[in-house]
Amino acid sequence: MKVILLPKFYGHCPGLKRSLKIADDLILEAEKNGKKIYYDVPLAHNEEVEKKLQKGGFQEVNIEEVTDAKGQYFLISAHGVSGQKIEKLKKKNFVVKSAVCPTVKHVQQIAQNDYVDGYQIVIFGKSTHPEIIGVNGSVDDSATIVADVDEGFKIKLNKKTSVICQTTLSSDKYDEFVENLKKANPKTKIVARNTICPIVEGRVQMCAAHVVEEKPDIVVVVGSKTSSNTKQLASKLAKLVPTMLVGSEKELEKSDFEKNTTVLVVSGTSAPPEEVERIAEKLKNF
Numbered sequence: 500m501k502v503i504l505l506p507k508f509y510g511h512c513p514g515l516k517r518s519l520k521i522a523d524d525l526i527l528e529a530e531k532n533g534k535k536i537y538y539d540v541p542l543a544h545n546e547e548v549e550k551k552l553q554k555g556g557f558q559e560v561n562i563e564e565v566t567d568a569k570g571q572y573f574l575i576s577a578h579g580v581s582g583q584k585i586e587k588l589k590k591k592n593f594v595v596k597s598a599v600c601p602t603v604k605h606v607q608q609i610a611q612n613d614y615v616d617g618y619q620i621v622i623f624g625k626s627t628h629p630e631i632i633g634v635n636g637s638v639d640d641s642a643t644i645v646a647d648v649d650e651g652f653k654i655k656l657n658k659k660t661s662v663i664c665q666t667t668l669s670s671d672k673y674d675e676f677v678e679n680l681k682k683a684n685p686k687t688k689i690v691a692r693n694t695i696c697p698i699v700e701g702r703v704q705m706c707a708a709h710v711v712e713e714k715p716d717i718v719v720v721v722g723s724k725t726s727s728n729t730k731q732l733a734s735k736l737a738k739l740v741p742t743m744l745v746g747s748e749k750e751l752e753k754s755d756f757e758k759n760t761t762v763l764v765v766s767g768t769s770a771p772p773e774e775v776e777r778i779a780e781k782l783k784n785f
């Protein structure tokens with residue numbers, strides 16, 4: 500089987516690399532200072548990464564159940580949190596450490612600036628996603644949050660509006676949502692803040708262009724089925740070529756592939772590069 504694996508199509512994004520480095524450094528600091536590290540949102544949508552962090556001493560916690568953390572560390576993931584949550588953590592005596600991606604911080608800032616300027620904030624994204632909870636928190640939980648493109652037709656706006664997007668969604672859907680919102684509210688000033696992460700968008704576009712040019716028989720997208728950017732990458736490529744979304748090498752069966760197939764292996768931004776390389780090796784031996 501011919502396997503194509505190119506560095507630009509897989510591995511962690513800079514935001515996640517940075518937050519994992521912060522986590523590694525914090526493990527050493529905690530060891531030195533005899534402290535524990537708590538978190539409540541996975542740093543990456545990836546089991547292997549989570550296991551590694553837990554081995555290093557990370558412990559999941561429900562902060563509502565903590566009354567006094569006695570100065571133990573709490574690490575905020577790349578997705579960010581609201582200012583209110585940081586205050587709550589501090590009140591409970593956590594020492595708050597941040598691994599928030601600068602791109603996510605920037606999105607929070609954009610939303611907050613528009614909110615202060617009197618805009619109604621609409622967020623196109625998943626209301627339960629930590630990033631969206633954080634962005635909504637930066638505008639006093641006042642945002643209207645919508646995940647479905649067609650919902651744009653149903654929202655009635657009564658003042659100038661800024662439309663923010665979850666960083667890991669697709670531009671196509673966001674643009675369609677904004678268009679629907681504009682059609683439903685023709686007299687309202689609607690400002691589209693395309694806050695999609697350029698790394699996510701760039702990888703989707705590069706992979707799609709490669710598929711069109713090189714015409715592999717099948718694409719294997721490595722990543723978690725709960726990761727937004729991985730699902731988005733897989734769904735975009737599935738429109739061009741048969742595509743499999745694979746969480747780990749254990750899911751691969753030789754019988755799923757025909758002989759002499761050319762497979763392009765790519766990944767979402769939270770899949771560890773070592774996992775992607777293991778999968779590519781396994782495929783080569785089919």
Ligand code: SF4
Pocket residue numbers: 512513514515577600601602603666667696697698699728768
């Ligand atoms: S996908 Fe983009 S926004 Fe999300 S952590 Fe990575 S660099 Fe940051």
